[in-house]
Amino acid sequence: xxxxxxxxxxxxxxxxxxxxxxxxxxxxxxxxxxxxxxxxxxxxxxxxxxxxxxxxxxxxxxxxxxxxxxxxxxxxxxxxxxxxxxxxxxxxxxxxxxxxxxxxxxxxxxxxxxxxxxxxxxxxxxxxxxxxxxxxxxxxxxxxxxxxxxxxxxxxxxxxxxxxxxxxxxxxxxxxxxxxxxxxxxxxxxxxxxxxxxxxxxxxxxxxxxxxxxxxxxxxxxxxxxxxxxxxxxxxxxxxxxxxxxxxxxxxxxxxxxxxxxxxxxxxxxxxxxxxxxxxxxxxxxxxxxxxxxxxxxxxxxxxxxxxxxxxxxxxxxxxxxxxxxxxxxxxxxxxxxxxxxxxxxxxxxxxxxxxxxxxxxxxxxxxxxxxxxxxxxxxxxxxxxxxxxxxxxxxxxxxxxxxxxxxxxxxxxxxxxxxxxxxxxxxxxxxxxxxxxxxxxxxxxxxxxxxxxxxxxxxxxxxxxxxxxxxxxxxxxxxxxxxxxxxx
Numbered sequence: 001x002x003x004x005x006x007x008x009x010x011x012x013x014x015x016x017x018x019x020x021x022x023x024x025x026x027x028x029x030x031x032x033x034x035x036x037x038x039x040x041x042x043x044x045x046x047x048x049x050x051x052x053x054x055x056x057x058x059x060x061x062x063x064x065x066x067x068x069x070x071x072x073x074x075x076x077x078x079x080x081x082x083x084x085x086x087x088x089x090x091x092x093x094x095x096x097x098x099x100x101x102x103x104x105x106x107x108x109x110x111x112x113x114x115x116x117x118x119x120x121x122x123x124x125x126x127x128x129x130x131x132x133x134x135x136x137x138x139x140x141x142x143x144x145x146x147x148x149x150x151x152x153x154x155x156x157x158x159x160x161x162x163x164x165x166x167x168x169x170x171x172x173x174x175x176x177x178x179x180x181x182x183x184x185x186x187x188x189x190x191x192x193x194x195x196x197x198x199x200x201x202x203x204x205x206x207x208x209x210x211x212x213x214x215x216x217x218x219x220x221x222x223x224x225x226x227x228x229x230x231x232x233x234x235x236x237x238x239x240x241x242x243x244x245x246x247x248x249x250x251x252x253x254x255x256x257x258x259x260x261x262x263x264x265x266x267x268x269x270x271x272x273x274x275x276x277x278x279x280x281x282x283x284x285x286x287x288x289x290x291x292x293x294x295x296x297x298x299x300x301x302x303x304x305x306x307x308x309x310x311x312x313x314x315x316x317x318x319x320x321x322x323x324x325x326x327x328x329x330x331x332x333x334x335x336x337x338x339x340x341x342x343x344x345x346x347x348x349x350x351x352x353x354x355x356x357x358x359x360x361x362x363x364x365x366x367x368x369x370x371x372x373x374x375x376x377x378x379x380x381x382x383x384x385x386x387x388x389x390x391x392x393x394x395x396x397x398x399x400x401x402x403x404x405x406x407x408x409x410x411x412x413x414x415x416x417x418x419x420x421x422x423x424x425x426x427x428x429x430x431x432x433x434x435x436x437x438x439x440x441x442x443x444x445x446x447x448x449x450x451x452x453x454x455x456x457x458x459x460x461x462x463x464x465x466x467x468x469x470x471x472x473x474x475x476x477x478x479x480x481x482x483x484x485x486x487x488x489x
Contacts, residue, residue: 037391039068081463096297108293132389135395160218181213227301235268256386258348275305280300284298310377327401337442338452340436343468440465
């Protein structure tokens with residue numbers, strides 16, 4: 001049996017397909033977005049009338065392999081990852097992710113898992129390893145089997161900026177002033193964030209808190225932490241929601257890490273913990289007895305044993321937590337290529353004094369380090385920005401955790417000093433890569449983190465990102481012109 005056949009015939013799936021049909025009829029759905037996520041975190045896929053749900057659920061839809069790399073070409077005009085001669089992938093919907101779009105209730109979306117074409121000569125119907133979402137599910141399952149049920153739960157802090165739209169359609173400054181935590185600036189964006197929260201709750205996001213951050217138009221709206229795959233799906237959904245709300249208000253929802261210098265960039269800190277046990281619980285989020293989608297979209301894992309909790313009488317995380325911190329610190333340079341995945345990401349690190357970590361150390365509530373203990377039972381990985389692909393990031397962090405646990409890594413003592421003061425006092429600390437090219441070099445040499453991108457995924461990612469770095473270095477910018485156009489005679 002192929003991977004595709006096993007996925008379609010997994011226990012309970014046929015009943016879920018029937019339940020989706022019942023939801024389609026109940027909600028009046030006429031059209032469905034079948035979507036997956038590209039190497040850069042973009043949402044791609046196809047739209048298909050709801051009349052064809054059963055057939056699509058069983059047979060899937062076809063799309064070129066290169067869609068996993070946004071169907072982009074490199075600077076030499078070659079398609080990234082796959083050429084035009086490649087086969088077409090098969091996208092199979094995951095019924096438990098089906099949910100209605102609250103801004104047009106005739107339309108629903110469902111996430112998909114991608115497979116190789118059934119007619120491929122090599123591994124027909126096999127899992128498509130350039131499917132970052134499918135990879136995360138597989139890698140997380142393998143991690144749980146290896147570590148006796150330990151599973152990753154995490155929450156993220158998705159900072160982004162709401163920008164004014166100029167007459168040319170391009171950004172024209174922030175919608176608000178860069179006043180951190182000011183309620184007045186938060187209030188100025190109230191119609192926007194209330195619309196985001198309304199849509200988010202209708203799509204299964206348990207919104208827990210928000211604030212105005214310290215860049216123009218910069219908001220952070222957080223949702224409840226959960227199992228790694230669902231958190232990644234929800235961050236992806238959150239970005240779709242923001243893009244829609246921006247269209248409705250004729251403004252720009254910007255997830256670019258650093259659109260302005262001299263103010264904070266947009267990060268996406270990941271708060272991480274490893275758990276055993278717990279129960280799947282449905283949170284209707286005020287949607288009534290009849291949910292606008294499948295229960296899976298509204299499900300959260302609650303309870304169980306948090307293995308990162310400190311031992312009695314101690315402040316440090318438990319042994320497993322310390323091992324995981326050790327694994328992250330050891331592999332942090334390679335992790336940076338995934339958490340800070342664009343050329344622009346490194347503007348965040350070069351613009352010093354604005355909270356972005358530059359050094360690989362850890363401590364309690366110490367924002368000058370790449371990792372901090374943000375609360376008992378979790379730590380915050382800070383070297384990650386708003387453009388992150390959450391599926392790749394979660395998979396990479398799992399590999400770092402595995403390295404730390406398997407090799408019982410000791411991260412050393414937590415740093416309580418400002419890291420810059422500690423270094424002046426003589427402490428030697430590993431520095432993060434300061435450019436995309438340097439980060440990619442670190443990733444290419446790191447066999448642990450490369451396991452997060454098996455087979456074709458690593459090839460596609462490196463092709464895409466090496467090309468991005470080359471294109472940047474082959475471009476004359478306004479800065480070049482201002483600096484050099486009249487340097488001689």
